[in-house]
Amino acid sequence: MSRSFIHKRRTLAVAAGALAVGLLGWTAAGAAKPFKIGVLMPMSGGGASYGVPAVDGVKLAIQEINAAGGVNGAPVEFVVRDSKLKPSVAVAAAKELITKEGVDVLLGAISSGVTLAISEVAKQEHVVLFAPVAKTTKLTSDKLHKYVFQGSANSDVEASAIAKVTKKIGARKICATGFDYAYSHDLFAALKRALPKGVKISNSFLVKLGTTDYNALTSQLIASDCDTVVGVIWGGGFISFIKQATPFGLFKKKKFIWGAEVGSTEMAGKLGANFPNGMWANAYDLWYYNPTPQIKAYHKALAKLEGTRETNMWPITTYIGVKFLAAAANKAGSSNADALVTALEGLTIDTPFGARTLDAKTHRANTGELWGSFGVLKGKSPRMNSITYVD
Amino acid sequence: MLTNPVFLSIQVLNALALSMNLFIIASGLTLIFGVLRIINFAHGAFFMLGAYALLTVLQWFGETEAAFWSGVLFAGVVLAALAFVTERFLLRHLYDREHLLQLVFTFALILIIEDGAKLFWGTSQHSVSYPPSLAGAVDLGIIQYPAYLLFLSAVGPVVAIVLWLVFSRSRWGRVVRAARLDREMLGALGTNVRSVYALVFVVGAMLAGMGGALAAPRVAVGPGMDATVIINSFIIVIIGGLGSLWGSFVGSLTLGFVIVFGTVFLSEWEIVLVYVMMAAVLMVRPWGLFGRPMQGRD
Numbered sequence: 298m299s300r301s302f303i304h305k306r307r308t309l310a311v312a313a314g315a316l317a318v319g320l321l322g323w324t325a326a327g328a329a330k331p332f333k334i335g336v337l338m339p340m341s342g343g344g345a346s347y348g349v350p351a352v353d354g355v356k357l358a359i360q361e362i363n364a365a366g367g368v369n370g371a372p373v374e375f376v377v378r379d380s381k382l383k384p385s386v387a388v389a390a391a392k393e394l395i396t397k398e399g400v401d402v403l404l405g406a407i408s409s410g411v412t413l414a415i416s417e418v419a420k421q422e423h424v425v426l427f428a429p430v431a432k433t434t435k436l437t438s439d440k441l442h443k444y445v446f447q448g449s450a451n452s453d454v455e456a457s458a459i460a461k462v463t464k465k466i467g468a469r470k471i472c473a474t475g476f477d478y479a480y481s482h483d484l485f486a487a488l489k490r491a492l493p494k495g496v497k498i499s500n501s502f503l504v505k506l507g508t509t510d511y512n513a514l515t516s517q518l519i520a521s522d523c524d525t526v527v528g529v530i531w532g533g534g535f536i537s538f539i540k541q542a543t544p545f546g547l548f549k550k551k552k553f554i555w556g557a558e559v560g561s562t563e564m565a566g567k568l569g570a571n572f573p574n575g576m577w578a579n580a581y582d583l584w585y586y587n588p589t590p591q592i593k594a595y596h597k598a599l600a601k602l603e604g605t606r607e608t609n610m611w612p613i614t615t616y617i618g619v620k621f622l623a624a625a626a627n628k629a630g631s632s633n634a635d636a637l638v639t640a641l642e643g644l645t646i647d648t649p650f651g652a653r654t655l656d657a658k659t660h661r662a663n664t665g666e667l668w669g670s671f672g673v674l675k676g677k678s679p680r681m682n683s684i685t686y687v688d
Numbered sequence: 689m690l691t692n693p694v695f696l697s698i699q700v701l702n703a704l705a706l707s708m709n710l711f712i713i714a715s716g717l718t719l720i721f722g723v724l725r726i727i728n729f730a731h732g733a734f735f736m737l738g739a740y741a742l743l744t745v746l747q748w749f750g751e752t753e754a755a756f757w758s759g760v761l762f763a764g765v766v767l768a769a770l771a772f773v774t775e776r777f778l779l780r781h782l783y784d785r786e787h788l789l790q791l792v793f794t795f796a797l798i799l800i801i802e803d804g805a806k807l808f809w810g811t812s813q814h815s816v817s818y819p820p821s822l823a824g825a826v827d828l829g830i831i832q833y834p835a836y837l838l839f840l841s842a843v844g845p846v847v848a849i850v851l852w853l854v855f856s857r858s859r860w861g862r863v864v865r866a867a868r869l870d871r872e873m874l875g876a877l878g879t880n881v882r883s884v885y886a887l888v889f890v891v892g893a894m895l896a897g898m899g900g901a902l903a904a905p906r907v908a909v910g911p912g913m914d915a916t917v918i919i920n921s922f923i924i925v926i927i928g929g930l931g932s933l934w935g936s937f938v939g940s941l942t943l944g945f946v947i948v949f950g951t952v953f954l955s956e957w958e959i960v961l962v963y964v965m966m967a968a969v970l971m972v973r974p975w976g977l978f979g980r981p982m983q984g985r986d
Contacts, residue, residue: 346812509813509907512702512837513951519831520695533813537908540815544825544834545698571817 332368332632334359334375334622335394336615337387337405337415344382346563347407347611350603351430352377354612355404357602358619368626373619380406384414391418401632402427402622404615409433409480419444425637427622429614434483437660443638446655448618450664450688452480455556455579456487458668458687459527462554462577463496468525470499472518472551475529477503484529484556499523508534515542524551531557536567548573555579560671561610565679572671572679579666582613582650586667586684595649617648621655621662650686663688697831699948705837707944708844709903713917714924714936715851716895722931723868723888726779726790730797732918734893737770738763738900739909740805743814756819760901767897768890775889780882798914806911813910836905843902847895848937855933864888868931920947923962927969929979938977 336355338348359373367373376398378390387406394400395418403419403426406412412431419426420442428436429448432455437447463471473488475481481503489498500521504514515538518526530538535557542548553576558564560578584600584607587593595616599608622637624646629636643657655662665688669681717731745759774797782790817823818836825832855861866874867884875881900917907913924943928935946965950958975981 516698536815546832
């Protein structure tokens with residue numbers, strides 16, 4: 298509704314007095330209308346362990362924004378729909394959020410497949426979509442359109458961080474391993490380009506997505522002459538791999554660098570003392586990493602909201618997403634989608650992790666990740682040491 | 689890579705562990721077929737339920753030694769109870785019906801169990817740790833090998849020998865063999881054939897359930913784990929000869945080695961390779977390696 302009005306105002310030269318009065322009246326009414334964010338996250342089943350904390354980030358950001366006076370004088374609200382990690386479910390939910398709930402913007406989802414699907418809805422419906430988690434570079438390359446913005450660290454960023462670590466630990470020959478699908482392919486292609494001179498990928502062992510039997514992979518890694526393993530197997534697969542490979546003594550034989558955010562507190566907590574000592578891994582956020590007062594304040598606020606000091610990693614991604622959207626709405630002075638796009642392009646905001654900018658052309662944020670090596674002390678949950686923020 | 693002794697020995701041991709794990713499951717399938725003449729499609733679902741049963745016990749009591757082994761037993765008990773009820777109230781009415789109906793019935797069981805499992809345990813994948821006593825590695829000279837997998841490799845032959853002894857030496861085994869050859873005559877001689885059938889079905893399901901529980905730490909527990917297992921078990925039983933215990937044993941070993949070495953050397957062809965092997969065996973011996981040509985009992 299609002300879009301078509303403004304469109305007319307822009308295109309029709311006839312600015313009749315009556316229409317002008319009507320528009321003014323609408324604008325005044327719009328000031329009180331809340332800025333509504335439609336959140337798509339897996340809230341049940343396998344993805345809930347990602348989706349539920351991600352919504353905490355939304356809550357926290359909105360609390361802070363509303364405490365500071367909201368957006369354009371109106372409060373920010375959000376509505377959550379369960380994407381169930383299924384593209385079809387998420388697409389239906391996204392359409393419902395737009396048409397029935399009348400949300401101004403969309404924020405979501407978790408997996409790359411689901412995010413690409415709802416990105417199509419955003420494109421058709423002309424609604425801004427902020428993707429805080431999905432890492433596929435496709436979202437903002439082949440499939441880039443006006444209304445999609447990517448807040449996650451994409452696979453190019455991750456590859457360059459891994460390349461820096463290989464240099465640091467003196468790797469020469471690398472075994473690459475991951476699930477045989479887009480993310481791993483993108484990442485290792487980018488890694489090949491990013492590796493310093495003298496370091497090469499000597500073997501690549503890709504396994505079927507969702508594999509549960511890692512014994513063959515383990516024997517291949519043991520028998521291979523590489524000195525370092527770079528892996529991006531994630532989720533339950535990572536846990537199975539670690540548990541199965543440990544008795545083979547694999548983690549004592551080679552150096553390990555692992556992407557896909559397996560360094561998160563939730564992952565490390567699940568593995569406990571089984572987490573390989575000395576493994577380099579990444580995470581978006583770690584509750585025990587508090588180098589600046591800003592990060593400290595963020596963790597404190599999140600801990601209050603979640604009721605635990607050991608907060609997890611996903612909230613920061615959506616927290617920053619909501620902050621971007623609200624800042625854009627303030628800058629645009631409206632919640633009109635096209636105005637929001639213009640405001641988001643090139644927008645820089647202040648986050649707990651310093652300034653973040655959404656590139657005007659690529660629609661990607663310059664998001665980095667925390668990297669460090671893991672130290673496992675008996676009886677304590679494993680922690681990342683000598684943490685550096687790499688972007 | 690074949691010349692690398694480290695790699696070769698690990699792969700051989702991996703193949704053994706996989707084979708013997710598969711054998712425990714396939715032996716139950718072949719037993720049920722041998723006696724009841726029913727192809728139990730739901731055997732894979734029984735296997736999955738066994739793994740979930742262990743998982744549940746571990747979630748209740750923590751991943752301790754005692755919890756693990758009682759979890760394995762619990763898996764056997766749960767599956768035995770389920771099989772008993774299924775046989776008593778449903779399957780029993782289908783023995784004299786056509787094969788298609790029996791197939792449809794066991795297929796329906798799969799759908800019910802799969803969706804029930806999703807409802808009850810969710811859709812995520814769970815990882816189960818090795819029991820503490822077998823969590824370490826055994827030093828075999830040139831390699832270290834997980835103790836649990838060696839244990840798994842040893843369980844298979846033990847199960848095979850126990851089953852063989854029971855069938856060839858005990859009175860009960862004789863009754864079962866008789867039930868397999870001529871059900872009507874056995875009934876006429878005063879044996880309660882129905883209870884023999886029920887017992888065989890229960891034992892077969894227990895083997896699937898405990899096989900699933902023992903497989904849990906080797907892989908991971910989650911939806912879909914039944915599908916791969918049932919296909920592999922069928923291939924084993926078909927190669928080995930329907931109803932033959934030692935046939936399944938040899939079939940398991942063959943399949944285990946083809947899968948493990950196929951995954952490494954011909955990863956894109958691994959799936960095809962298994963079927964090519966099966967086709968080759970069936971061309972030479974249509975009744976399987978250890979099977980006998982069907983005599984058309986019905």
